[in-house]
Amino acid sequence: MTTNMSVKSAPERILMAPGPSNLHPRVVQALIAPLVGHKDPYFLDLLDETADLLRHVFCTRNAATFALPGTGGSGMEAALINVLQPGDTVVIASAGFFAQRMVDICERLNDVNVVVVPGTWGQPVDHDVLLEAVRQHRPRAVAVVHGETSTGVEQPLAGLADSCHSVGALLLVDAVATLGGVRLPVDDLGIDVCFSGSQKCLSAPPGLAPITISDRALAAIQARRTPVQSWYLDLGLHAGLWGPDHTYHHTSPVLSLYALAEALRIVVEEGLEPRLARHCLHSAALSAGIEAMGLEQFAARGFRVPSVVTVLAPEGVSALTVRTQLLDEVNVEISAGLGEQADSMWRIGVMGHSAQRANVMLVLSGLEQVLSRYGYAPRGSGTSAAAAVYAGATA
């Protein structure tokens, strides 16, 4: 075998899909710091610092706060399988692709009763129907997606934890699309297990799953009658690695953690409140531009998560083709839909370091140009409408 001597260089993309987002130059720099061993005192100190930074971003005092060595999906699976035991019931609010993944994970478990509270894609799951299911089934756990990346919908969480705790249930929340970009005060909301991904609003490279576990949930995990079915995702073992004794469990992805720590430092330096406001601003500008062009959003008004803007493709326009054209012509990546919506909608990320005025303008102008080829006549100028939002914000 000979290697291809003309290895292609990676293209420079503006990443406006809902993850991964572009990296801050300091995060890139962090990746090439010297690699040390996973038991190096320098690295163990970095684990401690990273846990502190994550606590800040999750707005929690949970001791068990760390990053799993896997993608956001590993955090989802870990949350569910550590809390659920044979004979348990779980209630899952499902109105999107990622909620359905939770159902998939739970249906693989041995003797777990999975109750799905269905909703309409593009809407949140009805809060009262969800509360009623919790009262009725008195489950071991209730699982919801905070920001559904497949639909752009934000699920209201206020009051949910009280209902869960009143029947002895733990509240698990998927914050893959929201942590660091959308308000999610874990302790104030009473969330028991909250997991995310490194590559979205935090703008670290993909491959790590930040997670935080309440003392209540950790005690429940430690009191299990049966071992967690997975050694790799056993949260008790991860808590031991990240705890004061740093008990060996796996060889940490050291460089990925360098990068995550730097990305979290940047979050803290920007300030969580200004960062959330920044996500809201660019999301509002993008939304205004989209609507000025006469395009419709998929997510219901009033329930749109700032970090993912979902847009219906006009009749006769292939969302997948337009996505490819934007990528090829202006190096801007947005996503098409997931599942049934694959070819009929776009999902545009407003996440982390990618959430910048120039990038919002590039997406809007790119869409204007490409759509004009399909005979789509925008009602108005998307970029002008976005500019007006920015002008208002600084006025």
Next chain:
Amino acid sequence: MTTNMSVKSAPERILMAPGPSNLHPRVVQALIAPLVGHKDPYFLDLLDETADLLRHVFCTRNAATFALPGTGGSGMEAALINVLQPGDTVVIASAGFFAQRMVDICERLNDVNVVVVPGTWGQPVDHDVLLEAVRQHRPRAVAVVHGETSTGVEQPLAGLADSCHSVGALLLVDAVATLGGVRLPVDDLGIDVCFSGSQKCLSAPPGLAPITISDRALAAIQARRTPVQSWYLDLGLHAGLWGPDHTYHHTSPVLSLYALAEALRIVVEEGLEPRLARHCLHSAALSAGIEAMGLEQFAARGFRVPSVVTVLAPEGVSALTVRTQLLDEVNVEISAGLGEQADSMWRIGVMGHSAQRANVMLVLSGLEQVLSRYGYAPRGSGTSAAAAVYAGATA
């Protein structure tokens, strides 16, 4: 919260523990290529190339050959849980820490009968006893560790697959410590599932688990009566992501895969045979030096894996303290033992880019200097003995 403005720089270590090993400068460079999305055509081409490179290094034609988004331990768990179903029996050859991890993983499974064929740490598991257990139990799978990182022992594999296949069992092999550094022709040996880690003899950053799955094993996985208990580690889903359709499963750790691909290109450019020979040479030099000093190896002669040299600490010397002194004084990392051997032995890696003459000399001279403080009088010069090996190799 304010970040620590005096963030410490990572120290520059010579990584001579059994993983992670030092990165080639080209691998470092690969990490900072522009991040693209996980569905970018550039990245999908890179997946294809990486799979080809992995097939070369595994010496296999298996279509299902890829890298899991997790550490070597995720590969171990994936291999076991995909192949085993409720009611199955697994035979595990166990004479070390990592074999015992396989037992731990299997004991968590629902209704799987775990038969442990025990051995003595420092020795391979007796080949005939293992074959007899396979004949007797006719298991669904037989799991062995090729190179046991905790003991430095290489388990002989010749003939094992035939015995497994004759009773309908699949052969699973842990090559975490050996892939890319120790001879392991997967197809010739008849191995059905072989998994490894990115950070050892391949010298990519830690965080990925290369794995290859025979057509026989993949068919068995696809014919399961029950779903794989894990969504995250469902090998059928990973095969779909890495197959011609690149079906979405998770957000790939893009930058880690850039680095793995570059590390694999370097393996191919060096040539697999020269690379294996290089590992043997530096391992022989290190062993000669260790023995010239009068130190004893832990692994039995004749069964020593080239990539991990295990050395007993002399009476009255704390292996952990010496490890720390080498790290603090000369920035060289070696490992202490695992489990009961934690303070009584060292484990020295001879892996990938770290397997260099200068590094071997640094370990030997460092040990000589530190041990002299404890009144240990070496029988002879470790560095001279190692130099003699190198001189003989070039004579």
